[in-house]
Amino acid sequence: MAGNYQESHGKIQNLGSRCQPNALHSTKPIGSFLGLGSVIDDLWETAIAPNTRQAYNTGFNNFILLLAGIMASVNLSNLQVTEDMLIYFVAHCYNLKLSYATIKLYMCGIKFMCLKHNIPFPSSAELRRMYAILGGVKRARGKISRPRYPVTFNILKDVGLCGYLRQKATSFEDLMMQTACIVAFFGFLRCGEFTVKTSFDHTVHLCVSDLIITDEYVMVHLKKSKTNPFREGVKLKLFKVGGILCPYVACCNYVSARLRQNPSPDDPLFIVDNGQALTRSIFIAKFKHVLQCIGINSELYNGHSFRIGAATSAAAAHVEDHLIKVLGRWSSDAYCRYIRTPQSCIREAQIALTKH
Structure with missing residues (x-):
């Protein structure tokens, strides 16, 4: 049939x-x-x-x-x-x-x-x-749910995802991937907010002019997102946080390399070596390849893993709930389902029940 x-x-x-x-x-x-x-x-x-x-x-x-x-x-x-x-x-x-x-x-x-x-x-x-x-x-x-593991800060740093890309660093594309991963994490971004599905549209997707560097922070202008369907625009500020995964430093380094290619303001911000805009499929493929290279099962991760990982890392760092909602631009308590609670925390909570 x-x-x-x-x-x-x-x-x-x-x-x-x-x-x-x-x-x-x-x-x-x-x-x-x-x-x-x-x-x-x-x-x-x-x-x-x-x-x-x-x-x-x-x-x-x-x-x-x-x-x-x-x-x-x-x-x-x-x-x-x-x-x-x-x-x-x-x-x-x-x-x-x-x-x-x-x-x-x-x-x-x-x-x-x-x-x-x-x-x-x-x-x-x-x-x-x-x-x-x-x-x-x-x-x-029945309910079919695909596992979506979080890309936490620990996976990004040192010999993790960005650590591998930094050590490899043989092309502009490696720098681009490293920057895209860091921006996705600190910006609590959905994959579709920094990649394109098929063709690039400067009225919708991230352009070179959508990333503005100030003395204190990097401003990222999202023209459209899931929670902003009317294209009113959302401006994200990525501050100087220090350390090897500072989003400010990563963006400055990437923008410097990108500007050497003499792009126009309306050209795509993230591009691959052939000059085409970074598509979702290319990003996911490269992201999973790096995970395999560092010994992590890539089948457990997808493009949403950065947003899940940012929420999980924020909760682990005891960031207040209302701030997690602000950082992730959630309008409801839906962010709670993104937070992955370690087994050790559950065990400690159960032990705490015995002390009262």
């Missing part, structure tokens, strides 16, 4: 993103007469984040493809989504080995795209059977 699905998927590409409101109605929308059609389209595009929009389009496309395989024809102008259609789609996704989270996201995408194209969609009260089926998927799949 998966093979047939992939074959039919190739025949219809990005249906959700191509379906415009004008194509769904025989009459011309009022907005078109007023010259507002393009404005409305733009507002639909900006109603959700780009990554969410891509996932929603994928879910909707797959849903239409399934209907095309079981119905004589699919006419979006008179389509009416039913609970049974959604139940069949959930079962179809389950057969394709998709996770519960992915299936649930696709269902949200179908609902959103139906709203966008004015396609009738059942209310929550009319979807009780479908939600029960989703619950079955959740229980059948």
Whole structure:
């Protein structure tokens, strides 16, 4: 079934993103007469984040493809989504080995795209059977959690991650990796905040001009982040802390080397040897390679390990909770789940219970 699905998927590409409101109605929308059609389209595009929009389009496309395989024809102008259609789609996704989270996201995408194209969609009260089926998927799949170990300060220093890169230091790329790791740690950064997914966009990603060096600290300007989706911008200050992993010194050394390449202010801040922006995949690959070189199992770490490690190291250093929230730019107590508590601390806590 998966093979047939992939074959039919190739025949219809990005249906959700191509379906415009004008194509769904025989009459011309009022907005078109007023010259507002393009404005409305733009507002639909900006109603959700780009990554969410891509996932929603994928879910909707797959849903239409399934209907095309079981119905004589699919006419979006008179389509009416039913609970049974959604139940069949959930079962179809389950057969394709998709996770519960992915299936649930696709269902949200179908609902959103139906709203966008004015396609009738059942209310929550009319979807009780479908939600029960989703619950079955959740229980059948079980909870799959990938281990995400923290990159703590101890892993970074001395003969650790940055220590290895400093000793190696045979290219500009080694200096770049060392600096990116230190900035990611002290800035509590998510991987997507200092790397690019595919192509570089100076309006979104870190540029040379986004790192400003003052006498006391380095200012890093994040144009967009997970907790700042409206691109109001966040300015992080990395102070002089001394020692071999001082973020201020690391940034100064890197910027000096980067400026010798005569970049423009809008060029990417972190680049590899071929001059291209540092992508997430390249960073993760190099990061894991270094971990293997220093004898650490790289399968237990990923790009989020720096943010987890910073929170863990801060807690171990008895940094107050409210400061950890500020450093990591958390708006809730979600930071607590990032802190990895050593077994020795648990043992000491249990011993303390016996003393009262």
